[in-house]
Amino acid sequence: MIPTDIFNFDTLVVGGGIAGLQTALDLGDQGYKVAVVEKDASIGGKMIRLSKVFPTLDCASCITTPKMSAVAHHENITLFTYCELNSLDYDGSGEFQGMKALITQKPRYVDPVKCIGCRQCEYVCPVHIPDMEQGGLSATKAISIPFSNAIPQLPIMDIENCMLCGQCEKACPTNAIDYLQKPEEFLIASKTAVVTTGFDLLPVKDNTQYGNGKIPNVIDSLQMERLLAPHGPYNRVLRPSDGMEPDSIAYVQCAGSRDKSMGVSYCSRVCCMYAIKQAMLLSGSLPLADITIYYMDIRAFGKGYEQFYQNAKAMGIEFIKAKVARIDRGENGSAQVRYELQDGSGTATANHDLVVLSMGMVPGWNPEQPVCPVSKDTDQFITSIKPKISPVLTDMDGLFVAGAAAGPKDIVDTITESGSAAMEAAKFMSKSLMEN
Amino acid sequence: MINKDKEAKKTAMKELRGLRKSLIASASSTMKIQKKDIAAIKAFLKGGAATIPEIAAGIDMPTDKALWYMATLKKYGQIVEVQKEGAFFKYTLSEQEKNYEKAEA
Numbered sequence: 001m002i003p004t005d006i007f008n009f010d011t012l013v014v015g016g017g018i019a020g021l022q023t024a025l026d027l028g029d030q031g032y033k034v035a036v037v038e039k040d041a042s043i044g045g046k047m048i049r050l051s052k053v054f055p056t057l058d059c060a061s062c063i064t065t066p067k068m069s070a071v072a073h074h075e076n077i078t079l080f081t082y083c084e085l086n087s088l089d090y091d092g093s094g095e096f097q098g099m100k101a102l103i104t105q106k107p108r109y110v111d112p113v114k115c116i117g118c119r120q121c122e123y124v125c126p127v128h129i130p131d132m133e134q135g136g137l138s139a140t141k142a143i144s145i146p147f148s149n150a151i152p153q154l155p156i157m158d159i160e161n162c163m164l165c166g167q168c169e170k171a172c173p174t175n176a177i178d179y180l181q182k183p184e185e186f187l188i189a190s191k192t193a194v195v196t197t198g199f200d201l202l203p204v205k206d207n208t209q210y211g212n213g214k215i216p217n218v219i220d221s222l223q224m225e226r227l228l229a230p231h232g233p234y235n236r237v238l239r240p241s242d243g244m245e246p247d248s249i250a251y252v253q254c255a256g257s258r259d260k261s262m263g264v265s266y267c268s269r270v271c272c273m274y275a276i277k278q279a280m281l282l283s284g285s286l287p288l289a290d291i292t293i294y295y296m297d298i299r300a301f302g303k304g305y306e307q308f309y310q311n312a313k314a315m316g317i318e319f320i321k322a323k324v325a326r327i328d329r330g331e332n333g334s335a336q337v338r339y340e341l342q343d344g345s346g347t348a349t350a351n352h353d354l355v356v357l358s359m360g361m362v363p364g365w366n367p368e369q370p371v372c373p374v375s376k377d378t379d380q381f382i383t384s385i386k387p388k389i390s391p392v393l394t395d396m397d398g399l400f401v402a403g404a405a406a407g408p409k410d411i412v413d414t415i416t417e418s419g420s421a422a423m424e425a426a427k428f429m430s431k432s433l434m435e436n
Numbered sequence: 437m438i439n440k441d442k443e444a445k446k447t448a449m450k451e452l453r454g455l456r457k458s459l460i461a462s463a464s465s466t467m468k469i470q471k472k473d474i475a476a477i478k479a480f481l482k483g484g485a486a487t488i489p490e491i492a493a494g495i496d497m498p499t500d501k502a503l504w505y506m507a508t509l510k511k512y513g514q515i516v517e518v519q520k521e522g523a524f525f526k527y528t529l530s531e532q533e534k535n536y537e538k539a540e541a
Contacts, residue, residue, distance in 0.1 A: 126470075127466060131508075137504070137507065138511060139504060139508040140508075142463070159456065159459065160459055161459075162456075162460075163467060164449070180448050180449075233507045233511075234503075235517075236525075240500060240503065241500045242489055242492075242503065243487065243502075243503045243506070243524060244488075245523045245524070247523070
């Protein structure tokens, strides 16, 4: 069935993380009409879930929230959150020539027009579910707003865990609960599209030598971001197995990255710097704790990054040049790290209260046909056809890529690339206009 | 007209309940366990502030699960963190929760 709802825009931005937000703002400010389609219930992507950013240690939320708000209130930008992109392709048939995207609006089971974001539904819901916004370390309710500064401030009902008890419906002051809501398909037609689908971390459960995620107190770096965030699950750094304040914390670098056996042979580029950042934040919040970083190389390539690394060393963070071979359960909830020193002096074992795995970055979206015919590289990220002179160009006319969708990169490079993608999209649209 | 709408919704909800029968059963059983666990934690805390290992040992619950509940109850304002004892923090019922318990009693 062909959807009857068709929306026309100049540019479709796929993904509402920092790359998508910056691209949308750069185009919207030039007067182009932009649609941002986001799979999650809120825009903001990974960046809004971080505690602070390197090397300035600025609060991530303080930078991202104004951008989220600017996009949400921009007269030229329309947000479509909690949506699934079913297909995205160039359509040259008929009068319209450009990108066509088939999208499904997933049901929230809440009327977005009536809802005022008061959270009464969340407070009365009796079912607790793991809060994945907090790395699963605490719980939320079966109907909840994803996080405090989410945009839009609309709850989502998890029907897998809903008893249909009716408490949320009774508590809602605006009758916004709609148990009977259904998915709705619609089309977006645009002259250009920019893919900003970001990255995911390789799941810890895939890493056998580090315990497949079954060893208590071995967490990934995004979970540590939540522990360090002021609105984190415990509002402080505690060990997830028993609530103990850790005395000894270790970082295992290249956990999955630069490892062919994990399918990630490339360097994820940001792990060295975020591990150093987290270590510095930890030494601030737990001044007496021993913090160790096991690394193969430190790649501090950006502006101010080397100084940041030197500062961390001066603060007393221990850097051990070693490859961690395996992690096992230790005594009293600790994790036992076995490592091989890179200077050839042999192997050693150490126990830590908390271990953070710097997992490799993998693409956040698989554009495999029939979804979108854009090419993927051998690393599975989207191919940049001119990686040196214009890294935002793809092998599809009118389709551009920015941020970690094209490969691992930091926030600074992502923002720069988003501006470049916006410029290329604008150039493409003015060229088409002049030709016609 | 309003009655007709009400009737249609009632029928649709009945159908939905039928379709989601197994999910509803599973969610209900989860909720019952959670309700019991939370009641046990709150009852234990009526005796005074306690650390996660103390709560876990007192109500025979794994420490990670006790912490998961405590983090959640803290988020929803039902408990508060008080002083630190060794490497652990102590938690107690919030004033709001104490007042609620009093009113319930």
